[in-house]
Amino acid sequence: MEPEVYRQMGLTDEEFERIKEILGREPNYVEVGMFAVMWSEHCGYKHSRPVLKLFPTKAPWVLQGPGENAGIIDIGDGQAVVFKIESHNHPSAIEPFQGAATGVGGIVRDIFAMGARPIAVLDSLRFGPLDDPRTRYLMGGVVAGIAFYGNCLGLPTVAGEVYFDPSYTGNPLVNAMAVGLIEQKDIRRGRAAGVGNAVMLVGARTGRDGIHGATFASEELSEASEERRPSVQVGDPFREKLLIEACLDIIKEDLIIGMQDMGAAGITSSSCEMAARAGTGMEIDVALVPRREEGMTPYEVMLSESQERMLLVPKKGAEARVQAICRRWGLEAVVIGRVTDDGIMRIKEGGRVVAEVPARALTDQCPVYEVERRRPAxxxxxxxxxxxxxxxxxxxxxxxxxxxxAPNIASKEWVYRQYDYMVRTDTVAGPGGDAAVLRIKGTGKGLALxxxxxxxxxxxxxxxxxxxxxxxxxxxxxxxxxxxxxxxxxxxxxxxxxxxxxxxxxxxxxxxxxxxxxxxxxxxxxNVSFYNETEGEAIYPTPVVGMVGLITDIEKRxxxxxxxxxxxxxxxxxxxxxxxxxxxxxxxxxxxxxxxxxxxxxxxxxxxxxxxxxxxxxxxxxxxxxxxxxxxxxxxxxxxxxxxxxxxxxxxxxxxxxxxxxxxxxxxxxxxxxxxxxxxxxxxxxxxxxxxxxxxxxxxxxxxxxxxxxxxxxxxxxxxxxxxxxxxxxxxx
Amino acid sequence: MKFGVIVFPGSNCDQDVYHVLGAVLGQPVDYLWHGDTDVAGYDCLVLPGGFSYGDYLRAGAIARFAPIMPAVIDFARSGGLVLGICNGFQILLEAGLLPGAMRRNDCLQFRCQWTYLRVENNATPFTNRFREGQVIRIPIAHGEGNYYADAATLAELEANRQIIFRYCAPDGEVTPAANPNGSVGNIAGIINREGNILGMMPHPERCAESLLGGTDGRELFASIVDWWQRGERLGA
The missing domain is CATH 3.90.650.10 (PurM-like C-terminal domain)
Structure with missing residues (x-):
C-alpha cells in the first residue's frame, strides 16, 4: 500500500507498521480505514489515555464509570441517572447548524443506548468576540441547531454556559451534555455477548455522509477545513425521536443484551467496541446494510457516520419482536451479522470477506503516546x-x-429562549440560575444539573x-x-x-x-477534544465539567x-x-x-x-x-x-x-x-x-x-x- | 369523563398532558395511537404539542393525513370536545377544523417563554373557570405560532367571539410588545363556531402544578371536567 493512502486517513508510518505486525500481513483498504478511525485521537484517546487514569472514578453510588456509552449514578429508590458530555467542535466550526444539531443527537443516543429515558440536555459553548460577523454567524447557527434538534426530540435544554474570547474565534467549542433517568433493572451495556446472537442495525439508512468525521475531529483546523464540510453529518431529529421510543419499548420488553449508538466511525466503532467489551467477535455482512445511496463500497458502509442509527444485539429469538416494535415506530431493523467466539471482526460483502481484524486490536491496541510535557513560556x-x-x-x-x-456576564436569554426548556414538565428551575433543577415525578426528589x-x-x-x-x-x-x-x-x-x-x-x-x-x-x-487550533494557534485549554446532584426533598431547594x-x-x-x-x-x-x-x-x-x-x-x-x-x-x-x-x-x-x-x-x-x-x-x-x-x-x-x-x-x-x-x-x- | 391523548410520530407533549389529566386531575386518560381509526368511548380528545412527523413540509401538514384523523374529524363535527395544543393547534388548522393558518414566528426563531394571556371569552367548555378579561400566565414554546387569518375570517371570529386568548401585557393590555410571534390580533387561541374545538399555542399542561411555577393551566383542564360534570353537552 502506498504511504499516501494511509497517511491521508491520518495514520503515521509507525502506526501502519504496527497494524502490519498485529495482522501479520499487509492490511487491505477497508482494514486500514477501520484502523484509521479507531486509532484516531477522537476514538482511540491515544494522547490522553494515560493521563485520564488520574481521574478518581469510584464511589459507592457510581454504578457505571468511564468506558461505556455513558456514566450511571445511583439516586436511590431503584433509580439512576445516566449522563455524558461530548464535543462537536470541528463540525460546528465549518457547519454550525448541523454540527451542533448532530452533537445533540449523538450525545442523546449515548443515553438511551444504556436503556435510559433521556430527560434533559445542557450545552457549553465558546465563541470569539461577537463584533466579528463570522462569530455571529457561528453562534446563530449553533444555537439554532441545538434548538432544532433538542426541541424536536422533546428534550428540555435546561442549562448551559456561553463564553466569548478571541482564543475561540477560529475554533468555537460546542459541548453538549445529555441526562437520562432509568430504573436500575433496565440498565443495558454496550456488549455483544452470546455467540450466535444476531447483530441488528436499527434506524436510519446508511449514506455517504460523515465518512472520516472522527479523523477530521483529530486534526487542526485550517483554510482547507472548509473542504471538510461533507464530513459533517446531517441530522434528522424526528427519526431520532422515533428511535428513542422504539429502543425504550425494546428495553421495556427486555428483548436485548446490549446496544450502542453509531456516532464517530459508525458501524466500525459500534461493532468492534461491543465485541471487545464482551470478549467476542462479530461477523457483519455490509450487503445487508440498508443504504441511502447506490454503489456504496464496503469501506464507505463501514465508515459512514450517518446519524440516527443504533446497533443492537437482541436476545436469541427476539429478532422478530424487535422488528415489530421498530416497524410500529416506522423504523427499519435489519439483521446484519452475528456474534462470534473468535474475537475477530469479520466484514463480508455477500460471500466475500472484505476485512478481518481482531476486535481488540481496534479498541485496545491503539498506540498510546506520551509526549514530552513543557510548561509554556x-x-x-x-x-x-x-x-x-x-x-x-x-x-x-x-x-x-x-x-x-460584558457578553460573558450578560443575560444569555437570547440563547435559551430558543430552546424549549420546559417540555417534559419537570423543569423546576431552568436556564439562568446557578444550576437547573428537575423534579423526579412520583418521588419528591430533584436532580440538579x-x-x-x-x-x-x-x-x-x-x-x-x-x-x-x-x-x-x-x-x-x-x-x-x-x-x-x-x-x-x-x-x-x-x-x-x-x-x-x-x-x-x-x-x-x-x-x-x-x-x-x-x-x-x-x-x-x-470526552477529549484535541486539535482545537486554527492556523497553529491553540484555544485556551478548556476543560468543561458537567455535574449532577441530588436534592432529596424538592421543596427544600x-x-x-x-x-x-x-x-x-x-x-x-x-x-x-x-x-x-x-x-x-x-x-x-x-x-x-x-x-x-x-x-x-x-x-x-x-x-x-x-x-x-x-x-x-x-x-x-x-x-x-x-x-x-x-x-x-x-x-x-x-x-x-x-x-x-x-x-x-x-x-x-x-x-x-x-x-x-x-x-x-x-x-x-x-x-x-x-x-x-x-x-x-x-x-x-x-x-x-x-x-x-x-x-x-x-x-x-x-x-x-x-x-x-x-x-x-x-x-x-x-x-x-x-x-x-x-x-x-x-x-x- | 374519559380523555384520549393522540400520539402522532413526533408528538412530545403527549406524556405531559397525560400526566396532568391523570396524575394531577385524577381523570381517566388513554393514549390513542395515530395508526388507529377509532375514538369511540372518549369524551374529550387532546392533540398534544410536539413535532408530528418532524414538522416536515409544514407543521401539522402531514399529521392531518394520519389514519386516526377521519375519526377525530367525525368526533369533532358531532360536537365532541377537542383540544389542540401547539402542534395540536397546527394540526387542527391543517385539518380544516379551525380557520386560519400558521406562519413562522416573525422573529424567525423558536420562542420558549412565559406569556400573559387575556381570556376573551369564558363561556366555553375550556375556559369557564376563568373570568372574562382575566389575565393568565401560560408558557409558549414554538417556532410556528404566528397565526394568520384574512380580514373576513377575522371579522367572523370576532363577531362570534371565537377568539379565546390573546397575548397581552401583565396588566391585560393587548400590545405589540406582548406579542411573541407576530400573530394577527395577538391571537393565542381560537375556538370553532360551535364551541367544542379549541386550538391554542400556549401549553396549559406546563403550568398545572405550583412546583412548575404556575397553575393557570390546571384551571383550563379543570374547566373541561367541570363543564362535563355539570352535564353540559354540545352538538348532536
Whole structure:
C-alpha cells in the first residue's frame, strides 16, 4: 500500500507498521480505514489515555464509570441517572447548524443506548468576540441547531454556559451534555455477548455522509477545513425521536443484551467496541446494510457516520419482536451479522470477506503516546504581570454596568429562549440560575444539573483552573440545595503533540482530579477534544465539567433570586485581592494576565456543606455563587433575578475594585430571613468559615458602600437594561 | 369523563398532558395511537404539542393525513370536545377544523417563554373557570405560532367571539410588545363556531402544578371536567 493512502486517513508510518505486525500481513483498504478511525485521537484517546487514569472514578453510588456509552449514578429508590458530555467542535466550526444539531443527537443516543429515558440536555459553548460577523454567524447557527434538534426530540435544554474570547474565534467549542433517568433493572451495556446472537442495525439508512468525521475531529483546523464540510453529518431529529421510543419499548420488553449508538466511525466503532467489551467477535455482512445511496463500497458502509442509527444485539429469538416494535415506530431493523467466539471482526460483502481484524486490536491496541510535557513560556510573562498598579476606576457604578453588559456576564436569554426548556414538565428551575433543577415525578426528589468551565483561568494556570471548574460546578449544585454526586468532563485542548499543550492537559487533569477527590465527585466518563487550533494557534485549554446532584426533598431547594424585603445578606467565604484572570481585568483594563484565584479545597468543601445544610434546614431564601465579576456582579444578578434591590455595607482594607470584582473562590452569597441570621452564622462558625453580614434586601436599587463611602447606587432598571439587552443588541448588528 | 391523548410520530407533549389529566386531575386518560381509526368511548380528545412527523413540509401538514384523523374529524363535527395544543393547534388548522393558518414566528426563531394571556371569552367548555378579561400566565414554546387569518375570517371570529386568548401585557393590555410571534390580533387561541374545538399555542399542561411555577393551566383542564360534570353537552 502506498504511504499516501494511509497517511491521508491520518495514520503515521509507525502506526501502519504496527497494524502490519498485529495482522501479520499487509492490511487491505477497508482494514486500514477501520484502523484509521479507531486509532484516531477522537476514538482511540491515544494522547490522553494515560493521563485520564488520574481521574478518581469510584464511589459507592457510581454504578457505571468511564468506558461505556455513558456514566450511571445511583439516586436511590431503584433509580439512576445516566449522563455524558461530548464535543462537536470541528463540525460546528465549518457547519454550525448541523454540527451542533448532530452533537445533540449523538450525545442523546449515548443515553438511551444504556436503556435510559433521556430527560434533559445542557450545552457549553465558546465563541470569539461577537463584533466579528463570522462569530455571529457561528453562534446563530449553533444555537439554532441545538434548538432544532433538542426541541424536536422533546428534550428540555435546561442549562448551559456561553463564553466569548478571541482564543475561540477560529475554533468555537460546542459541548453538549445529555441526562437520562432509568430504573436500575433496565440498565443495558454496550456488549455483544452470546455467540450466535444476531447483530441488528436499527434506524436510519446508511449514506455517504460523515465518512472520516472522527479523523477530521483529530486534526487542526485550517483554510482547507472548509473542504471538510461533507464530513459533517446531517441530522434528522424526528427519526431520532422515533428511535428513542422504539429502543425504550425494546428495553421495556427486555428483548436485548446490549446496544450502542453509531456516532464517530459508525458501524466500525459500534461493532468492534461491543465485541471487545464482551470478549467476542462479530461477523457483519455490509450487503445487508440498508443504504441511502447506490454503489456504496464496503469501506464507505463501514465508515459512514450517518446519524440516527443504533446497533443492537437482541436476545436469541427476539429478532422478530424487535422488528415489530421498530416497524410500529416506522423504523427499519435489519439483521446484519452475528456474534462470534473468535474475537475477530469479520466484514463480508455477500460471500466475500472484505476485512478481518481482531476486535481488540481496534479498541485496545491503539498506540498510546506520551509526549514530552513543557510548561509554556507565556506563563512566566503573564503570571508575573504586576497588577498592583492598575489605575483605580473613578466611577464604580459605570464599571459594574460595563461588566453587566460584558457578553460573558450578560443575560444569555437570547440563547435559551430558543430552546424549549420546559417540555417534559419537570423543569423546576431552568436556564439562568446557578444550576437547573428537575423534579423526579412520583418521588419528591430533584436532580440538579450544571455545566461549567473557565478557559481563561486554565490558560493562566491549568492546574488551578481545572480544579476550579470542578469546584464551581459543585458549588453551583450546592447553591440550589443539591449534593453533588459525579461529573462528566469534556476536555477541549489544542494539539496534544505539542509539549506545551501536553503540559496544559496534564496539569488541568491533575487539578480536576484533586478537586474530584476533595469534593467526592468521581468522573463517570467524558470526552477529549484535541486539535482545537486554527492556523497553529491553540484555544485556551478548556476543560468543561458537567455535574449532577441530588436534592432529596424538592421543596427544600434554593435559587439565586432575592424574593423578600429585609432579608439579611450574608457572604460566606473570604474575598482576597485576586483579580488575575478576572472578567474585571479583561473588560475594564483589557488584560488577560496574573494568576487565577487560588482554591483551598478544604475550605471549598466546608462552604458547600454549610450552604447545603442551611438550605436543607429551610434557613435560606436565596443562594448565589460568586463567580465572574465577583461579589458586585453576584449581588446584581440576585437583585435582577428577584426584582428586588439591596443596601450593602462592606468593610475592608482592600481596594474597592479588588473587593467588588475579585473572583476569589469558595464564596457564596446568601439571603436569609432576619430570624435565621444567627443560626446560619453559627453554622459557618462551626466549620471555621468566615461569614459576614453585608447588608439587607430592600427597594428597587442596589446601593453599595465600602467603609462608609457609597461606591455605587444603581437602579434595577439601569442594571437590567445593560444586562438584558447586551447580547441581543450585539447579535442584531 | 374519559380523555384520549393522540400520539402522532413526533408528538412530545403527549406524556405531559397525560400526566396532568391523570396524575394531577385524577381523570381517566388513554393514549390513542395515530395508526388507529377509532375514538369511540372518549369524551374529550387532546392533540398534544410536539413535532408530528418532524414538522416536515409544514407543521401539522402531514399529521392531518394520519389514519386516526377521519375519526377525530367525525368526533369533532358531532360536537365532541377537542383540544389542540401547539402542534395540536397546527394540526387542527391543517385539518380544516379551525380557520386560519400558521406562519413562522416573525422573529424567525423558536420562542420558549412565559406569556400573559387575556381570556376573551369564558363561556366555553375550556375556559369557564376563568373570568372574562382575566389575565393568565401560560408558557409558549414554538417556532410556528404566528397565526394568520384574512380580514373576513377575522371579522367572523370576532363577531362570534371565537377568539379565546390573546397575548397581552401583565396588566391585560393587548400590545405589540406582548406579542411573541407576530400573530394577527395577538391571537393565542381560537375556538370553532360551535364551541367544542379549541386550538391554542400556549401549553396549559406546563403550568398545572405550583412546583412548575404556575397553575393557570390546571384551571383550563379543570374547566373541561367541570363543564362535563355539570352535564353540559354540545352538538348532536
Amino acid at each position: 507565556y506563563l512566566d510573562k503573564l503570571q508575573h504581570v504586576d497588577l498592583s498598579h492598575l489605575p483605580e476606576p473613578g466611577d464604580y457604578g459605570e464599571v459594574l454596568l460595563k461588566l453587566l453588559a 450544571t455545566v461549567d468551565g473557565n478557559g481563561r483561568y486554565c490558560y493562566l494556570d491549568p492546574e488551578t483552573g481545572g480544579a476550579i471548574a470542578v469546584a464551581e460546578a459543585a458549588r453551583n449544585l450546592s447553591c440550589v440545595g443539591a449534593r453533588p454526586l459525579g461529573l462528566t468532563d469534556c476536555l477541549n485542548f489544542g494539539n496534544p503533540e505539542k509539549p506545551e499543550v501536553a503540559w496544559q492537559f496534564y496539569q488541568a487533569v491533575t487539578g480536576m482530579s484533586r478537586a474530584c477527590e476533595a469534593l467526592q465527585t468521581p468522573v463517570t466518563g467524558g 434554593c435559587a439565586l433570586a432575592w424574593r423578600r424585603e429585609d432579608d439579611v445578606l450574608i457572604l460566606l467565604g473570604e474575598t482576597c485581592p485576586e483579580i488575575g484572570g478576572s472578567e474585571y481585568l479583561a473588560v475594564v483594563h483589557g488584560l488577560v494576565a496574573g494568576r487565577p484565584p487560588g482554591l483551598n479545597l478544604e475550605r471549598e468543601a466546608a462552604v458547600q456543606e454549610v450552604v447545603r445544610q442551611a438550605i436543607a434546614a429551610g434557613l435560606v431564601t436565596a443562594a448565589h455563587d460568586c463567580a465572574e465579576g465577583g461579589l458586585a456582579v453576584a449581588l446584581a444578578e440576585s437583585a435582577l433575578a428577584g426584582g428586588l434591590g439591596a443596601v450593602v455595607e462592606l468593610a475592608s482594607s482592600l481596594r474597592p475594585d479588588y473587593l467588588l470584582f475579585s473572583e476569589s473562590q469558595s464564596r457564596v452569597l446568601l439571603a436569609v430571613p432576619p430570624a435565621a441570621r444567627d443560626r446560619v452564622l453559627a453554622m459557618a462558625r462551626e466549620k471555621g468559615l468566615p461569614a459576614a453580614v453585608i447588608g439587607r434586601t430592600a427597594g428597587r436599587a442596589l446601593a453599595v458602600r465600602v467603609n462608609g463611602r457609597t461606591v455605587f447606587n444603581l437602579s434595577l432598571g439601569e442594571m437590567e437594561k445593560q444586562w438584558r439587552e447586551s447580547i441581543p443588541a450585539l447579535m442584531a448588528r
